[in-house]
Amino acid sequence: MKIPFSWLKEHTPIEKTTQEVADDLVRLGHEVEGIDMPRAGVQGVRVGLIAEMKPHPDADKLKLLKIDLGDVEHLSIVCGAGNMKAGDKVPVATVGTSLPNGLKIKKGKIRGEISFGMCCSEAELGLAEDADGLLILPQDAPVGEEVGEYLELEEAVLDLDITPNRGDCMSLRGIARDLAADYALPLIEPGDEVVATDDSVAAPKVSVSATDDCPLYTACKIEGVKVSASPDWLQARLIAAGLRPINGVVDVINYTMLDLGQPMHAFDADTLKGDIEVRLAVEGEKFKSLDGKDVSLHTSDLVIADSKHVIALAGIMGSEPTGVTEKTTNIILESAAFKAAKISTTRRTQALVSDSSMRFERGVDPAMIAVAMDQVAQMITGLFGGEVSITTSVGDAEDLVKDKQIKVSMKRIESRLGIDVPESADAVLERMGFGIEHEGDALLFSVPSHRHDVSIVEDISEEYARVIGFDAIPAVMPALATIKPRKLYNAVESAVEQGFVQVINYAFISADEQRLFVADDGKDLVLSNPISEAMGVMRRSAFPGLLNTAKYNMNRQQAGVALVEQGRLYDGPMYERKETNVIAWLMTGDLQDDTWYAKARRADFFDMKGAVEAWLSARGLTARFMADDDAQGLQTGQTAKIFVGKAVVGFIGKVDAEIASGFDLDADVFIASINLDQLHTGKKAKFQPLPEFPSIERDLVFLFDKETTSDAILQTVRKACGQQLVQAHIFDLYAGQGVPEGKVSLGVRFVLQDAKRTLTQEDSDKAMQAVIEAMNKKFEAELRG
Amino acid sequence: MSEIDSLKAQLKSLQDKALGLFAEAADLQALQDLRVNYLGKKGELTSVLKGVGKLPPEERPVIGQFVNATKGVLAEALEKAEQVLAAKASEARIEAERIDVTLAGRKCPQGALHPVQQGLNEMTAIFAQMGFEMAEGPEIEDEFHNFDALNIPQEHPARASHDTFFFNAEGEDEAMLLRTHTSPVQIRAMQACVDAGGEPPLAVVAAGRVYRCDYDVTHSPMFHQVEVFKVDKDVSLANLKGVLQHFLSAYFEKDVPIRLRPHYFPFTEPSAEVDIGCVFCNHKGCRICKGSGWIEVLGSGMIHPNVLKAVGIDSTVYSGFAFGLGVERLVMLKHGIPDLRLFFENDVRFLRRMGA
Numbered sequence A: 001m002k003i004p005f006s007w008l009k010e011h012t013p014i015e016k017t018t019q020e021v022a023d024d025l026v027r028l029g030h031e032v033e034g035i036d037m038p039r040a041g042v043q044g045v046r047v048g049l050i051a052e053m054k055p056h057p058d059a060d061k062l063k064l065l066k067i068d069l070g071d072v073e074h075l076s077i078v079c080g081a082g083n084m085k086a087g088d089k090v091p092v093a094t095v096g097t098s099l100p101n102g103l104k105i106k107k108g109k110i111r112g113e114i115s116f117g118m119c120c121s122e123a124e125l126g127l128a129e130d131a132d133g134l135l136i137l138p139q140d141a142p143v144g145e146e147v148g149e150y151l152e153l154e155e156a157v158l159d160l161d162i163t164p165n166r167g168d169c170m171s172l173r174g175i176a177r178d179l180a181a182d183y184a185l186p187l188i189e190p191g192d193e194v195v196a197t198d199d200s201v202a203a204p205k206v207s208v209s210a211t212d213d214c215p216l217y218t219a220c221k222i223e224g225v226k227v228s229a230s231p232d233w234l235q236a237r238l239i240a241a242g243l244r245p246i247n248g249v250v251d252v253i254n255y256t257m258l259d260l261g262q263p264m265h266a267f268d269a270d271t272l273k274g275d276i277e278v279r280l281a282v283e284g285e286k287f288k289s290l291d292g293k294d295v296s297l298h299t300s301d302l303v304i305a306d307s308k309h310v311i312a313l314a315g316i317m318g319s320e321p322t323g324v325t326e327k328t329t330n331i332i333l334e335s336a337a338f339k340a341a342k343i344s345t346t347r348r349t350q351a352l353v354s355d356s357s358m359r360f361e362r363g364v365d366p367a368m369i370a371v372a373m374d375q376v377a378q379m380i381t382g383l384f385g386g387e388v389s390i391t392t393s394v395g396d397a398e399d400l401v402k403d404k405q406i407k408v409s410m411k412r413i414e415s416r417l418g419i420d421v422p423e424s425a426d427a428v429l430e431r432m433g434f435g436i437e438h439e440g441d442a443l444l445f446s447v448p449s450h451r452h453d454v455s456i457v458e459d460i461s462e463e464y465a466r467v468i469g470f471d472a473i474p475a476v477m478p479a480l481a482t483i484k485p486r487k488l489y490n491a492v493e494s495a496v497e498q499g500f501v502q503v504i505n506y507a508f509i510s511a512d513e514q515r516l517f518v519a520d521d522g523k524d525l526v527l528s529n530p531i532s533e534a535m536g537v538m539r540r541s542a543f544p545g546l547l548n549t550a551k552y553n554m555n556r557q558q559a560g561v562a563l564v565e566q567g568r569l570y571d572g573p574m575y576e577r578k579e580t581n582v583i584a585w586l587m588t589g590d591l592q593d594d595t596w597y598a599k600a601r602r603a604d605f606f607d608m609k610g611a612v613e614a615w616l617s618a619r620g621l622t623a624r625f626m627a628d629d630d631a632q633g634l635q636t637g638q639t640a641k642i643f644v645g646k647a648v649v650g651f652i653g654k655v656d657a658e659i660a661s662g663f664d665l666d667a668d669v670f671i672a673s674i675n676l677d678q679l680h681t682g683k684k685a686k687f688q689p690l691p692e693f694p695s696i697e698r699d700l701v702f703l704f705d706k707e708t709t710s711d712a713i714l715q716t717v718r719k720a721c722g723q724q725l726v727q728a729h730i731f732d733l734y735a736g737q738g739v740p741e742g743k744v745s746l747g748v749r750f751v752l753q754d755a756k757r758t759l760t761q762e763d764s765d766k767a768m769q770a771v772i773e774a775m776n777k778k779f780e781a782e783l784r785g
Numbered sequence B: 001m002s003e004i005d006s007l008k009a010q011l012k013s014l015q016d017k018a019l020g021l022f023a024e025a026a027d028l029q030a031l032q033d034l035r036v037n038y039l040g041k042k043g044e045l046t047s048v049l050k051g052v053g054k055l056p057p058e059e060r061p062v063i064g065q066f067v068n069a070t071k072g073v074l075a076e077a078l079e080k081a082e083q084v085l086a087a088k089a090s091e092a093r094i095e096a097e098r099i100d101v102t103l104a105g106r107k108c109p110q111g112a113l114h115p116v117q118q119g120l121n122e123m124t125a126i127f128a129q130m131g132f133e134m135a136e137g138p139e140i141e142d143e144f145h146n147f148d149a150l151n152i153p154q155e156h157p158a159r160a161s162h163d164t165f166f167f168n169a170e171g172e173d174e175a176m177l178l179r180t181h182t183s184p185v186q187i188r189a190m191q192a193c194v195d196a197g198g199e200p201p202l203a204v205v206a207a208g209r210v211y212r213c214d215y216d217v218t219h220s221p222m223f224h225q226v227e228v229f230k231v232d233k234d235v236s237l238a239n240l241k242g243v244l245q246h247f248l249s250a251y252f253e254k255d256v257p258i259r260l261r262p263h264y265f266p267f268t269e270p271s272a273e274v275d276i277g278c279v280f281c282n283h284k285g286c287r288i289c290k291g292s293g294w295i296e297v298l299g300s301g302m303i304h305p306n307v308l309k310a311v312g313i314d315s316t317v318y319s320g321f322a323f324g325l326g327v328e329r330l331v332m333l334k335h336g337i338p339d340l341r342l343f344f345e346n347d348v349r350f351l352r353r354m355g356a
């Protein structure tokens, strides 16, 4: 809401500066988004007389002007507008001036002709959104005067963000009321002069069937109006407040809405058929809105209708055919109370917003219904003539404006605020219109009709907090339970320690990318209003996001990336939706640059696997990996399921080369994912005495069939050695010269130890023999050399 | 010359020759050879001793002493020569092993925690230390938990301002959405407490992703929030201020001034927006704080009785405060990050720099 400062002062005699007022408004709970300075914004723009006008020798559309600014010499200006002539007075921005649109005026050369300034349009001065041609000033404008002063532009306009509970502050009067209370200044009441009515004008006939939604409807008729443009001062105020002037009648109504907060509407009386009715719409009933939309109505919509048509969506917008135009001579004015929730529902379902609906939704003070009606009737007849009927009123006006009484405990308010409420606060609240009576601990609080947002003890505590000021409330640490020891363990941290860079990707991806790793089983959760198709479905795989991130980085001269992400996957269908916590990795490209000690090396499956194993081990878990040839999007033969115990907790593999190249990734891409929800926490480390007796290490090399897995070999070693085996691993792998086709040479190193004695040569011989026999028996593997 | 004098002379010349050889020995191996040559069982000294047999018995001890003295001199000289050579050898080895200590060390792979994650960890740790318990909730929410229970009924103007992502309806009773804030976790945590037959005090911190259908330079459709609330008997606005003051100073690692401004949120009453003294200009006023010296960081307030009512907590007995903060915003302020989009572009150069 834009508040022209001069207008605000008409409601209460403020003497503070705009900045001071802005700070006080903030303290009172009104967010100040900015302070515009329309007059200062056009400083340097002066009234200039076009003393001479010649065509530009090299450009048809340009004119060479000599401008008289009252100085000794005339200014040469090249101008492209077409609506001026010699002798006109126009706003001239001189060199050094900055215009509201950010344009800085400099001396310039236009097609060989030097220009020392610029003649301005209304748009360039920030007075209108667009304009064609220059703003031609009246002939009596004094040459050389600052245009801002001549046009009496506002010195300051406060831009406020009114919170949705304060409908009463969607007006100059409302803001002024809060300030006046705070400053102990009077709030100037609207004039009590009543418009003269003429019995010869028949008052409109009104019936209200939807009395819950429209507790009060008033209407009057004005005959013989000559609608023309509203006067300059009124237009200037509307513009300063952010509204566009339309025609005299509409402008007066808008002006009054800004002034007093009561939205009204005017119909062209001659377009109406029969009496006015306030009712709920019939399903499917048609309505053509003032802004040209064809609307199909529902039974939940509250409408104003004549005997034939819906003529307005109550509180939101009138219909196009019944609107007031320059041709209208007889008008019907409406000033009414509509239920906020009703207006809100229709605004939402019909997607129609207006300045009127904004106010009704937030609550309008019914006390202004009659006052606004009178102000509008007076202004219209005063400006455009006409005779006014008496006002038809349906509903209980008195009941609507009655104060609400609330009885609460003062102790309760003080306990919620954490302070003793000072007596001085009562006076401020009373000036805001509240009634206050203390009876011991009881507070009898009466709430005026403009503060429909105050109804419970908590609301009253807020009013006290507001007028006392949040600064006056001390900061007191509450009693909190003693600190519970808690492990703040985060899955992603150990991966980061292993050298992965954590990324955070959006939870929504494109359906196409979803299909790369997840079959089309109809279980995607699809957004109905996504930002774009690329963010259309909830991800069921972390890989598309990681691939996109890899692509982004590889396109920025990275030789390789190692990424990790922790987040959720989202599976449908909606009625059995599941959000799963996962950690996912991606590695591609060079693991490091060439160095003096090693050459760059491309990431492979075992880099990825090592990272996953290290990550699991940091959580006290070990996993087994079983080849998986069916994983979608991953290369057969380089993909495995990850088992912890008997459960599959994730998978690891190489991304299909075609998919990778779809993300511009040329090097092999390895990914892995683990379902965090499925992991148990791992075994707690348990103390074991350190071995007392030395261990023996033995190596054996065998020829195996290529298909034999190391997992199976090591398991067999374990079985063969029994209890004494401490550790076994593959220490050598070779295929090539000297190894027959289809075979592979694998070296097994195993370590034996006994807790109770030193092992003898005999023990180790026995174990080696057992391993050799087992290898022979299980794999037909021969011992090599 | 007597036999004994001849032996003595022999020994003397042997000693002189040996000392000369010791001094000239090139390395430890040469010395070792000399030791064997002179002092070994078959060494020259022993062969000299063989002549002792020819001496009369009374002269034997005299020459014995002389031999031992020579032996002692030679052993000592050998010892010294060995030390000298060992020192030389060690010096030579050390010189040979000299390296360029300015060469780069072998690299350990360098990971980085995402700055948002760091922020989340820091923030939740502060609240955990203050005694708030962690809670979680779903990101796909129903309208009840995201709006209705938070006193934002269907027709409420605030509801429209949430820019909610909705899901395609598939015969659902209720429209499902992506949570627009972490406040539904407040509802779920209170419900869980009440459903379990418990009652306040409750002090909870919840963190996670939230979603708004808004995408431009200053808005991301996904961002992170931390929600904090406490419900107990006699929880006051002053308590809220105390917790905020402690948290913001702990997070920014300095005493930041805070300012509460009255505001409106449907789920709190009274409500306040919270500003901190601008961290860029130390509260003096700059471009970033638009000259005000204040920067808005979060929304807060006393939990609205309708919210307590929605979960079955008696608002005449209990009261509570709640606030929710935007993680990205605080991280940007703390680290001077100029652009929200950097968080989700995931440029590893940015992430490494921030994660170091």
Ligand SMILES: [Zn+2]
Residues within 6 Å of the ligand: B278, B279, B280, B281, B282, B283, B284, B285, B286, B287, B288, B289, B290, B291, B293, B294
């Ligand atoms: Zn600043």
